[in-house]
Amino acid sequence: MARVPGTQLVTKEASPVHSPPRDTEPTNARLDDVVDMAVPERYRGTAQDKRDMLVHGNKQELRRNFKLLTMTGFASMVVCAWEGLLPLFNYVLLDGGTALMFWGFIGVAMSMSFVYISIAELASM
């Protein structure tokens, strides 16, 4: 099991976070404990990454080998928006037609933009 004992994610109560800074600032040795020794040095991420893993009590077992551009590429390929539109085009042609494709796209784009802005904020928390 990858979890460090003593932490259990799902049952954790929401707690205030503006408590004063304590002297529990992790030493480098403690930060390095979260990394599995099999992960090569260059894939271990920043100190912030290690701190994040420590907060959750997870161990760094996978390699941090994605950077900003490759991750943007990854996110684009998961949805594959224009390619995916082609096989799905049947349904909108049948129900709604070309006008729905146009106005529906604009409406959905606006609604989902709010969703992804919210999710981007969640993702950095």
Place this chain on the structure above:
Amino acid sequence: MSNSGSQIAQVPIDGMCNRSPTAAGQYNWVSEFGPPKYQRFLSYSTGWLCAIGYHTFLASVCFMVGTIIQGLIIINVESYVFQAWHGTLLTIAVMSFAIIFNTVVAGKLPLTEGIAVIVHICGLFGVIIPLWVLSPRGDSREVLLEFTNLGGWPTDGLAAMIGLTTPLSIWIGYETPVHMAEEVHDASRNLPKSILGAVSLNALLSFLMAMTLIFCVGDAEAVLAAGDTYNGYAFLAIFQNAVSNPHALNMMVFLVVFGLTNCAISETAVASRQVWSFARDNGLPFSGWLAHVYPGQNIPLRAVLVSFCFTTFLSLINIGSDVALNAINSLAGVSVLTSYLISIGCLIWRRLYGAPLPPHEWSLGRFGLPINVAAFCCVLPLWFFAL
């Protein structure tokens, strides 16, 4: 944004504060921000919804690729006799291909995705330029203002709501970098940027594709009828109306197949990471077995294999009836959309009634609550009709 880094370093990390990106994604947000009374149940449901959603989405993409290839065979080989199980076998082949990229060459996944996204961007023009040049152009008033109801629904409004699932489907899934959080350098800073970057890029690309399709479709009923003979894909008929040269047609369809195959590869990665992470938090049966990562390997191998088995079994449904499979596939979008709704709902609850949010790298500041509420209210009707 640069100032917030120093504040974050001061946050106590003795387990009191639970803040930072992990591969868990939605169910983790729900457990952190949801009302304490319901957070356990909501978080557990969200985890299951995502696990099921990503796997059905994966099966759906593999099935699309398999059957598009089959449609291409129908166009190219006149003596070909259609069999539904050929589609299933092609689906399993695509799935196996995606598994190879997620196991044997998993370390090269960032490179694969980098190359794929370049083809993804350039390929769009390879498809739309022939259509612009060679297709008959629709009249803009008709194309943009005339709604149709060919599916036999009682009212045009209902038909429109059903048809809305097409534009909605290509807008679901951009949060998936979150599940790769433990594989991104400087995750808390790069994840929000990559999510919004991908949304903007693909919004532009898919809008170009949508415009091209609606203006180049020609006679909708004729295209749909022709599409039925090509394994049900109307776009193959649209392509064929435009380019008569079979090599050009094959090339255009290849670009689409290439993109969707890469979609299957990345979706396998996402689905397996989500399952792995959920198992790590004891959310699934056989969690201990699933959560294991062989030391030195870059992938949760057991979770990847579970993804393979699940998708293979789903694609077997096609042998019996492709209608049943399509119904299951539409489940994918709805379950992931539900997980967005629950996550954003919990965030709104936390902003209104809970403790202050933890400091984070990418913050909306005082616009946070209005944007969250707008997101929730706009997506609720979409979710209802996608159901």
